[in-house]
Amino acid sequence: MATQRIKNGSVTSPKGFLASGLNCGIKKSKLDLGLVVSSRAATAAATFTKNTAKAWPVLWSEEIIDRKSHWAIIANSGNANCFNGAVGRRAVLDTVKHLARELEVPAQSILVSSTGVIGKALPVKNIVDAIPALVKSLSKDGGNRAALAILTTDTCTKEIAYSFPIEGREVRIGAIAKGAGMMNPNMATMLCFISTDADISKPLLKKALRESVTETFNQVNVDTDMSTNDTVYLLANGMARNRKIVKEDRSYRLFLSHLKRVCRYLAKELIKDGEGVEHICEIKIKGARSDFDAQKIARQIASSMLFKTMLAGEDPNWGRVVAAVGATELPFEPKKLDIGFERIKILQHGRVLKKNLPVVRKALKRKEISLEVNLNLGRGQARFLTTDLTKAYVRINSWYTT
Amino acid sequence: MATQRIKNGSVTSPKGFLASGLNCGIKKSKLDLGLVVSSRAATAAATFTKNTAKAWPVLWSEEIIDRKSHWAIIANSGNANCFNGAVGRRAVLDTVKHLARELEVPAQSILVSSTGVIGKALPVKNIVDAIPALVKSLSKDGGNRAALAILTTDTCTKEIAYSFPIEGREVRIGAIAKGAGMMNPNMATMLCFISTDADISKPLLKKALRESVTETFNQVNVDTDMSTNDTVYLLANGMARNRKIVKEDRSYRLFLSHLKRVCRYLAKELIKDGEGVEHICEIKIKGARSDFDAQKIARQIASSMLFKTMLAGEDPNWGRVVAAVGATELPFEPKKLDIGFERIKILQHGRVLKKNLPVVRKALKRKEISLEVNLNLGRGQARFLTTDLTKAYVRINSWYTT
Numbered sequence: 001m002a003t004q005r006i007k008n009g010s011v012t013s014p015k016g017f018l019a020s021g022l023n024c025g026i027k028k029s030k031l032d033l034g035l036v037v038s039s040r041a042a043t044a045a046a047t048f049t050k051n052t053a054k055a056w057p058v059l060w061s062e063e064i065i066d067r068k069s070h071w072a073i074i075a076n077s078g079n080a081n082c083f084n085g086a087v088g089r090r091a092v093l094d095t096v097k098h099l100a101r102e103l104e105v106p107a108q109s110i111l112v113s114s115t116g117v118i119g120k121a122l123p124v125k126n127i128v129d130a131i132p133a134l135v136k137s138l139s140k141d142g143g144n145r146a147a148l149a150i151l152t153t154d155t156c157t158k159e160i161a162y163s164f165p166i167e168g169r170e171v172r173i174g175a176i177a178k179g180a181g182m183m184n185p186n187m188a189t190m191l192c193f194i195s196t197d198a199d200i201s202k203p204l205l206k207k208a209l210r211e212s213v214t215e216t217f218n219q220v221n222v223d224t225d226m227s228t229n230d231t232v233y234l235l236a237n238g239m240a241r242n243r244k245i246v247k248e249d250r251s252y253r254l255f256l257s258h259l260k261r262v263c264r265y266l267a268k269e270l271i272k273d274g275e276g277v278e279h280i281c282e283i284k285i286k287g288a289r290s291d292f293d294a295q296k297i298a299r300q301i302a303s304s305m306l307f308k309t310m311l312a313g314e315d316p317n318w319g320r321v322v323a324a325v326g327a328t329e330l331p332f333e334p335k336k337l338d339i340g341f342e343r344i345k346i347l348q349h350g351r352v353l354k355k356n357l358p359v360v361r362k363a364l365k366r367k368e369i370s371l372e373v374n375l376n377l378g379r380g381q382a383r384f385l386t387t388d389l390t391k392a393y394v395r396i397n398s399w400y401t402t
Numbered sequence: 403m404a405t406q407r408i409k410n411g412s413v414t415s416p417k418g419f420l421a422s423g424l425n426c427g428i429k430k431s432k433l434d435l436g437l438v439v440s441s442r443a444a445t446a447a448a449t450f451t452k453n454t455a456k457a458w459p460v461l462w463s464e465e466i467i468d469r470k471s472h473w474a475i476i477a478n479s480g481n482a483n484c485f486n487g488a489v490g491r492r493a494v495l496d497t498v499k500h501l502a503r504e505l506e507v508p509a510q511s512i513l514v515s516s517t518g519v520i521g522k523a524l525p526v527k528n529i530v531d532a533i534p535a536l537v538k539s540l541s542k543d544g545g546n547r548a549a550l551a552i553l554t555t556d557t558c559t560k561e562i563a564y565s566f567p568i569e570g571r572e573v574r575i576g577a578i579a580k581g582a583g584m585m586n587p588n589m590a591t592m593l594c595f596i597s598t599d600a601d602i603s604k605p606l607l608k609k610a611l612r613e614s615v616t617e618t619f620n621q622v623n624v625d626t627d628m629s630t631n632d633t634v635y636l637l638a639n640g641m642a643r644n645r646k647i648v649k650e651d652r653s654y655r656l657f658l659s660h661l662k663r664v665c666r667y668l669a670k671e672l673i674k675d676g677e678g679v680e681h682i683c684e685i686k687i688k689g690a691r692s693d694f695d696a697q698k699i700a701r702q703i704a705s706s707m708l709f710k711t712m713l714a715g716e717d718p719n720w721g722r723v724v725a726a727v728g729a730t731e732l733p734f735e736p737k738k739l740d741i742g743f744e745r746i747k748i749l750q751h752g753r754v755l756k757k758n759l760p761v762v763r764k765a766l767k768r769k770e771i772s773l774e775v776n777l778n779l780g781r782g783q784a785r786f787l788t789t790d791l792t793k794a795y796v797r798i799n800s801w802y803t804t
Contacts, residue, residue: 053728083724118721319520322485326455391793
């Protein structure tokens with residue numbers, strides 16, 4: 001029994017999780033309302049946007065997340081339920097009240113998410129009317145429908161599940177996510193719902209989630225520029241019946257490493273499906289004076305529009321990388337700088353390797369590419385994922401309807 | 403005698419300034435080498451990029467700027483003379499040596515600028531060979547040719563001059579500039595050469611320039627993201643024979659206000675001519691807790707790609723403004739927020755004024771528009787200029803040659 005990616009795995013792959021999705025009329029015909037339910041009270045952890053214009057479902061879920069147990073996540077697309085006055089708050093309360101009645105669980109055990117346009121009243125009657133059908137259609141195969149129901153400009157669902165042993169017991173982690181937008185430096189809403197049948201204490205669940213999100217989603221999404229609705233939920237229902245994880249032992253580390261794997265996969269899928277994205281680039285910084293400096297440099301390159309358009313043009317214009325490094329205002333030594341794409345150096349100790357340019361130009365045609373920058377000043381390092389900036393991105397975002 | 407904009411005014415409008423421009427072969431046929439000379443030793447002030455990957459001409463000019471007097475500015479386009487090894491330093495030394503000989507002035511009195519592609523050797527022989535002809539063609543009408551010689555992706559020259567009285571004496575300020583790129587959050591090189599025949603002490607000249615640049619160019623160009631070559635030079639030769647300005651009196655304030663006027667005009671022209679720019683937007687923030695907060699909010703909106711694509715689409719999607727305000731992580735009160743375009747409110751105390759939407763939609767078709775955001779929390783305010791993000795921008799920057 002080893003780690004295994006579950007075929008067609010989704011948020012319903014872990015034991016005891018059911019899901020469903022349907023169209024309730026917020027969108028014309030696409031699915032727009034999804035539900036994930038645990039058949040046993042689950043322990044929950046979450047990370048929320050730091051944006052100070054928080055959507056109503058975020059405010060609600062922040063209020064209840066510290067409770068002992070949670071049963072469900074309900075989410076709609078097509079409307080962010082954000083910045084629409086007191087009716088938005090009312091809409092969340094109505095939703096959880098009706099769903100609580102239908103599921104026979106406390107309203108305060110229901111987590112909520114929304115994604116879509118800001119500033120419009122959420123047609124909550126549609127949601128309330130659809131709840132009985134939504135609950136009735138809950139199933140073990142419903143993960144995909146729930147994943148479909150949270151999409152906005154995404155072109156495909158993002159789903160995954162792994163199974164792996166903890167002290168001889170088979171444990172599963174599954175998830176669905178949505179993103180699109182250009183992620184960085186933008187404000188496309190990112191939603192991710194993760195389920196697990198592992199038995200783990202609430203403090204450790206929170207810790208594992210925080211660490212995983214920091215190292216994955218936050219490396220593609222500049223955290224000072226989050227959307228009003230960004231949320232990651234993680235529900236653990238203990239149905240794998242492993243010995244409960246209560247300290248940072250080997251079992252915890254196993255759980256954590258698989259959780260990161262799930263998050264890393266989804267983070268990459270999200271940016272690959274970003275609006276108009278034709279190339280993604282993993283930026284690897286080495287040799288900075290500290291990890292903090294390396295992080296700063298990685299982010300500066302990742303958010304440079306000149307670098308992003310360069311990726312779109314498949315053009316090894318390394319001068320734009322140098323300019324972005326310098327734009328951090330961190331001192332560096334030109335004579336020590338190495339720059340490469342796809343492990344082919346084009347700048348070594350500050351000198352251009354002209355003979356490599358044609359090879360690099362060819363390598364930049366790949367959909368997934370890597371950029372390596374070594375400052376050769378210290379041991380600081382960082383990684384960051386970014387996308388190109390294409391004409392298609394501009395077209396999509398110019399005409400996104402108000 | 404009142405303030406007057408000089409017809410066809412340029413950097414040569416102030417007394418005693420001559421200029422010239424020619425093609426020396428860095429570019430195929432367009433002008434690529436420009437010269438501005440004062441016929442009397444001038445007092446100089448400058449502001450330089452904070453980028454730590456500074457171009458060679460910036461390093462040279464920083465070294466000599468504190469000297470007592472300066473005579474000339476020489477500038478080339480088509481090559482940034484940056485990050486090309488020790489030959490780049492050598493190229494600057496050769497240039498000033500030859501020009502000094504030709505003008506019969508000290509090499510250390512010559513300021514230098516370059517703009518263009520990073521990382522290529524500057525063909526300094528072309529420059530040196532062209533210097534005699536460049537000096538020979540210096541003329542009172544040469545401002546326009548010097549302005550042409552510094553352009554890169556700009557579509558037109560930026561030139562202006564004002565004359566105004568100081569204690570009964572006619573004083574002039576003239577200038578040329580180049581920019582393009584999208585300015586913010588980008589790294590298009592901004593060069594601006596200002597001349598004046600005012601007589602003013604060096605400390606006050608520096609002070610006036612710093613204040614003017616902060617309030618104008620730095621409000622369109624996020625200063626942590628400057629190019630490797632950004633430079634503003636100001637030469638004052640005293641030939642207007644006003645009583646020398648040596649303290650912050652009325653004469654100083656008059657000089658300062660006209661200097662700001664020149665800079666403000668050029669800053670606006672620069673962003674109007676930004677790559678692929680179809681709309682420019684003046685962002686006005688009011689009612690923040692402090693000017694610092696207001697500034698932070700203005701910059702966040704100005705650099706939001708979703709806001710910029712919204713401008714391109716002429717779509718009053720005020721939700722993107724709210725999301726950008728919140729993305730600063732500064733607390734604000736939704737119920738107090740006012741948002742308007744072109745002085746037409748679309749959000750008042752957090753409520754949408756639906757009836758105004760069609761009018762606003764129409765107003766957004768204008769080339770120059772304003773966005774007003776009032777947080778109604780305090781007295782902090784700020785202004786910032788930004789541009790839209792169009793498909794043309796992406797096209798230009800994807801194929802800018804390496």
